Amino acid sequence: MAAIQIMATLPALPDGWSAEKDFKAVGKLSQPTNRALEAVGHHYLAHARRRRHKRTFSEDEKIQAQENVKKVEKDDDDDIDDNEDPMLLQREAKDWKTQDHYAILGLQKYRWRASEDQIKRAHRKKVLKHHPDKKAAAGEEENDQFFKCIQRATDILLDPVKRRQYDSVDEAAEREPPSKKDVQKKPGNFYKLWRPVFESEGRFSKKQPVPQLGDDNSTKEHVEEFYNFWYAFDSWRSFEYLDEDVPDDNESRDQKRHVERKNNNARKKRKNEDVQRLRKLVDDALAQDERIKKFRQEGNKEKNKKRLEKEAAEKAAKEEAQRKKEEEEKAAAEKAAAEKSAKEDSKKAKEAAKNAAKKNKRVIRGAAKDGNYFTDGEASPGQIDGALNDTDALITKLDNEEIAALTAKLQGKTDKAAIKTVFQEEVKRLVEAGKAKDGEFKTLA
């Protein structure tokens, strides 16, 4: 089979797209529909051969296959009423103008809603039952009147133009508008009683579908659209079905013309009356429609609400300004307090540092003593003085942190030599950093 040529562009591979072996499944096929193939042609025979290849089907499989298939031919005519009213069966074909064509075909439940297919099936069902040959076979008296009624009804209902003419005057399809009293009896009655009326009137609309009446929850737009539609109703309803018979060729031309004129006038008059009738009907519904009141009240409420909202907004703005001012003041005060406390904090910290330094200096001096004033034997008063002087001189060269560091190094050291080394290293560090001269500290040389 030849490849299908697609005229389109493939999307570029998006950045970062990746999949194992460049393929990923992201979904599954929808459930299939079981349908029967037509068992014809060599392509089908190829299918059948593959399906049957080296296997026999069990009875179960055969039954399953039959049950699961989607049927395309169905012929249940249960929708068509089979029980004719005896009065109906008595009708004369010549009185067709007054016959209920839908009832004749057993479609009285459907009327203007009956589909063309339904009418055809109804016709067939009735023909099968009432054909004169059937009566003869049943030994009944030869009477084809009802059969002719069936033919006439079908003729009219299957002709779109004639059907509209008949539907226009089909009284049995008419729905009287409800009385105000009934509507008010119970909440919800408005919809229950008016809906079928609008549905029935809607059949005359050239524009289809016709908007729905809706319910309590309908939006204002919906309700407005609904009434706008009905006030601008574009109807195909016409009244020629009620025409007086125009006399045939035998009568005088004048007489014929006279009847025609009369018919024309009658049609116009009825049409006008119908437009008036519908307008009044819509007026009545509108007047009873609680939603209209609700929307008006909501409209008023809305207006009030807007005013209140505006006032509230102004008040809120004022309050907001006030609040802002207060907040700013408070913030300023807090800032000042914070600054003050920060100052105090730093003072405290400095003091603490000072104290710490004092303490550390004491430790360092103590260390000089513990280190035997950097001498090996018994220290002479001169040696002691020199060592303490050097220690003090060293301390003055150090800042608090260095003092703390030196203290840390001396911490826990008791050995004379070790202590001296620490001091010497510190001197060396200072010399290297250029903060002291070599040999400045004689006792620590």
Next chain:
Amino acid sequence: MSGDNTGSNSPEPIENGPKRNAIGISFGNSYSSIAYTNAVDGKAEVIADPDGDRQIPSILSYVGGEEFTGAQAKAQIPRNPRNTIAHVRDYLGKSFKEIDPSPCQAVAHPVEHDGGKTVAFVVQEKVSEEEGGPQPEKSTLTVQEVSTRLLRRLRSSASDYLGRDVNAAVITVPSDFSDAQKSALKASAEKAGIEVLQFISEPISALLAFDAKIQQSGEGQPSQQDKIVVVGDLGGTRSDVSVVASRNGVYTTLATAHDYELGGVTLDKVLIEYAAKEFLKKNKNKDPRENERSLAKLTLEAEAVKKALSLGASASFSIESLIDGIDFSLSVNRTRFELLGSKVFASFTRLIEGAVQKADLDVLDIDEIVLSGGTSHTPKIASNLQSHFPESTVVIAPSTTPSAVNPSELAARGAAIQASLISEFETQDIVENTEAVVTVTPHLPHAIGLVTGDDQFSVIVPPETPVPVRRTAQIAVKDGGDVLIKLAEGVREIKVTQEEKPATNGKKDDDDDEDDEDDEDDEPEEIRSKVWKANKPLAEAAIKGVKKGGKVEVQINVAADLSVTVVAREVGGKGGVRGTIEAGAVQQNGSAA
């Protein structure tokens, strides 16, 4: 279907039994046709009866103890209506209660038989041996017997023509022919010495014949492998429509519609009414419709005039002694006929459109309308359809497509083709091939295709395709580079747009007060178009480094279990990407609601 093995149906040969000589038979209520396939070129041809007719009236008439059939029997209707039997096919396998006797109004009326279980006709079949002697008793011929006699005649016509004893046939029947009807017809055929190899539906047979013709003439386009076809079988007393998904030569009927009161006879009545009224103008109170014989003559002539109007622009009634010795002649042109019959013509269009709706399809989904049955010759039916359906729908009828097969012959030809395909099979195989367990097949509810630039959807496998199926698609990659293959299920949507109207109607909204004047003209014209939309992603694949101006090929294989294997590669490139989409959970009852 995956398209392999075509034309290689090496038949399982019959091991024993006599050799079959099989033909195709279209056995209509009004007309029958017989066809065979030529062993030389494999083409189907329709066989003429001894009168030279290829559309053989399905009528029997008993005159003076002699049996006539075909055109000769039909000619007997005015003179000998009660001993002429017509319109039996649809009565087969039905009880008297179930039949509509109307089509037999002008001939022998059907009567109850066997306690109402079947239908029969009572005719004077035999006459007295000696002149003036007492008439022997009338014969009661059951529908089944009448069918047997008609089929026997068809069989002998075919045997005479082919020079060999025809003993088997594929017979066409309406798509709604019940099992009871089929078994009655089968019994009738067998009694006439015809083994019924298979019953096939008339519209499907017509489609088979049409497609075979396209194939043979080489007109078939690759895009025509998958198409939605509406077949209208417009006969004499009934019209049947089938909406068919044709997927690579395999047909699935999606919906059917039937009208048992619409057909050529309805059009004949239009002409009868007209002719009768014209006659009445000159001959007051002599209504030819009120006299059975006059009506019968008028009916035969009306049919002839109607047929002539299918070809010519005008035709004439010419009847000797229509009533009380008065001759009648009247010329009718086609335009008048089309005007008089406009309502009937509209009914054909509505029936066909109704079938499309029943299939949940739109007129935009229809690729072809194939018209078959004698009434399809009528030009107005085809032209109405052509203007009602979009331009993309091809209407195939003699008046729109000069190369169209004669619609009166389509059904019989299709049956002949099928007969030639299966006549060598063993009976058991033929039977099994038509059983539900073999025919019932899962069909994809949605299309499978690619999501392409701008979020479009390009169909590779159309909806209503039976599985397993394989389809390959190619798509150009102009700029080359790395591309993404996005496989998805797609659905068809109908987009309705309003045609832009000239500015003069711009104020329309303001003038609510005078809508009485306001008619359809100033409604903006709706433009309907068909668009595909991806609705369910299935898989993604990357094809990297496609050459500038290169082409990518995507092959989709849907297995019987609904798992999908996808192979995508650059045409001419190496390797490619291959992946599988697992089957979804299998539902026991897969049939759609």
